[in-house]
Every structure is written in C-alpha cells, then in structure tokens.
Amino acid sequence: MRPHRVAHCGRLLLAAALLAGGLQVQAAPWQPVDDAEIVETLPLLGAYAAEQRALRARLARQPRDAATALALSRSLLARARADGDARLAGQALGALGAWEGDAAAPVEIRLQRATLHQHLHDFDAAAAELAAVLAGSPRHPQALLTLATVARVQGRYEASDRACTTLAEAGQPLYARACLAENRALRGEADAARRELRALLAAAPEQPDWAGWVRTTMGELELRAGRLDAAIAELHAALRAAPDPYARLALVDALIEARRWTEAQSMLAADAGDGDALLLRRAIVARGLGMPEADALRRELAARYAQAALRPEAAAVHARERARFALEVEGDAPRAVALARANLRTQREAIDLVILTRAARAAGDASAVAEAAALAARIGLRDVRLGAAEGRS
Secondary structure (H helix, E strand, O other), X not given: OOOOOOOOXXXXXXXXXXXXXXXXXXXXXXXXXXXXXXXXXXXXXXXXXXXXXHHHHHXXXXXXXXXXXXXXXXXXXXXXXXXXXXXXXHHHHHOOHHHXXXXXXXXXXXXXXXXXXXXXXXXXXXXHHHHHHHHHOOOOHHHHHHHHHHHHHOOOHHHHHHHHHHHHHOOOHHHHXXXXXXXXXXXXXXXXXXXXXXXXXXXXXXOHHHHHHHHHHHHHHHHHOOOHHHHHHHHHHHHHHOOOHHHHHHHHHHHHHOOOHHHHHHHHHOOOOOOHHXXXXXXXXXXXHOOOOHHHHHHHHHHHHHHHOOOXXXXXXXXXXXXXXXXXXXXXXXXXXXXXXXXXXXXXXXXXXXXXXXXHHHHOOHHHHHHHHHHHHHHOOOOHHHOOOOOOO
16 A cells, blocks of 8 residues: 655655555634635545545535545545645545544544644644544554654654654554654764665665655755755655655755756656645746746745635645745745744744745844754754855855
8 A cells, every 4th residue: 555645744744654554924814704605616626526525425414424534534635735725634624523522533533633733734733633642552653653753843853752762662663763763864963864774775675665755864864964966866766766746846955955957947847736835846946047937937826825825724834835935936035034933933844944044144134043043953953054154046
C-alpha cells in the first residue's frame, strides 16, 4: 500500500503516512445573514467529484458511520493538499463532526483530526488529539511518529526525541532511528545524522518509498549544511526512488536557492497542477528569469492570497508562502518581515527562520535578524543560512 503524501505544509505527515502504509494579520470572518444563503460553491474536480458526492449522500443518511466519515474526510484532505485550499480541509474536519467532543471517538477519527489540525497549522490541537490516542494506546506507532513531527515543527526537539525513542519500544526501530537522525541534523550534527541516514537506506534496500523519504531528509540536511549541490543530488535521487509532490517542490526550492532558474522552470513546466504552492514557485522563477508573464503570475497569486485571507482558517496555512511571496515576488521586505514573524507564532521549521532572516536583511532590520538568531539558539536549531549574509538578491 502506498502512503498518502504531503505536498503543502512541509514534511509534517510524510513519515507518519509512510508508517501507516507499512514498511516492507487576519480578517474577521464574514457571516451570512440567512442559513439558506449560499456563501460559495466549492469545486469538486476530476476523480474527486463523484466520490465525494456519493460519500456526502451516504454520510447524510448515516452521520455516525465512521468508515464513510473517514473516507470523505480523507478525500477532501487529498484535494486540499493538491490545491492548497484550506476551505476543503475545513470541510474535511466537518465530515468528522459527529464525534466532536466525544471522549470515546475511534482512534482513526482522532488520528484524522490530528492530521487535519496539523494541515491547518493548529499544532496544539493536533497534539491534543494525539495525546488522547496515546493515553489509550501508549505505543501507537503512527500517533508517536506524528507527535514527533508536530513537536519538531514547533521547535520542541526534546519532546520530539521522546516520541521518536518510544517508537523503538513500539516495535519500529528503523523509524525511531530515522526520527532521531532528523532531530540530530536539525541540531547541527550533520555528519552523524548523514551516517545514520545512509545506514538506514541500506537497511531497507527494496523499499522505494522508504528510500524517497530518507533521501528527502538527507536533501534537507544538506540544505541546512550549506551544501547545495549535494542537496540537489539527494532530492533528485529521492524522486528517482519514489516520485512525490513534496520532494519535487523541495527540489524546485533547492534549485531556486542555487539560482538554477532554468532547471527550476523545467521542473515546474512538467507539472500540470495549479495549486498555490506551484504558482508561488512559478512566480518566483518567472521573476528570477525576467519572464514576460511574471507580473500576471504576481497578480494572480496576490488575488488568491487576498481571497484566502478572508477565511481565518487559511491565514496560518498560507503564512510562510505569503512571506515568501512578499519577499521573493513583490520585493516588499518590510511586509515579508511582518508576515514571517506572524508565521513563527505557529511553526518553527528551519525554513521559517531562514525566511525571517532573509527578509530582515533585505529590509535592513537588524532587530529582526537578531530575533531569528535568538530563536534558533533557544530551540537548538543550526542552519548555515542563518549565519553570515548569503549575497542573495
């Protein structure tokens, strides 16, 4: 069984989904005045449309049917990930509404709610759901690995370590080792983490999804270590092992870092998707290459973000991307600083601090540079991109 993949909000659930498959600044919401008023009709496109219509009809007849609720919720989340549309993730949560406040909710319902809260960047809510699962099943592997990723993205590495370590006790030693190696890499122990990840590649040579995940982790390690060519090579290898939307975007980002604009453009041109994450990178590359369509891409993305900002649940989801857009597309460094600071209130991955640092340098904001450095020191993050100015335009 192939795992579900995460292409929007980082690698938060990539590992947990793999484990589940097995190893062999915010606007007030608009309130309609009448319950019958149609606020908006959301698209149900392609293969999702018929499936979701049937599942909605079945769930309306049997609102406590967990299998149907989970199927609809997962289908909606898959579309939300593909499009970067937080509205659909909100609908996916709504599909599980029959178990709201139910202390006896099935484990799979709680895990799906944790997944959705994580996708919407409500990490505290995700952690609460996972804690409830682990209270009843202290060695539930998927809950442990997901909790480790939640703690990691919040910059709580010791808490992540604890969840990783318990994975070994839960009978998942390879995942425990990979989980701990990723945390070591974040702390700057690149050599040790690199050795461990290479050993883990050899430990499951016939598992392409495993190889794709480990090599993606290695690619991100090399980015933080300032070894751009090595990072690009690892991400190419990850895609050869197991084509994956997240690894593909990570490779595009690495090519952008290296100013290898033409290669990045070629990768983006090969993807027919029109989600916000892809559009952002197309806009960045178009600006980098001075392409005629750069301004049209900028306007389209600005319109999308303006629409998303009307919905409170979308603000956190797009915070990182909006900061990058302000800095790398609009060239508005002070606004990028403000957006990057807001983003850091919910997530503290390495790239989040890098974006604040770059925006602050571009804005000549020494206090924001110092703020990012202090936060990195406090959580124990080491990333060469947070050091001396990189000479980026």
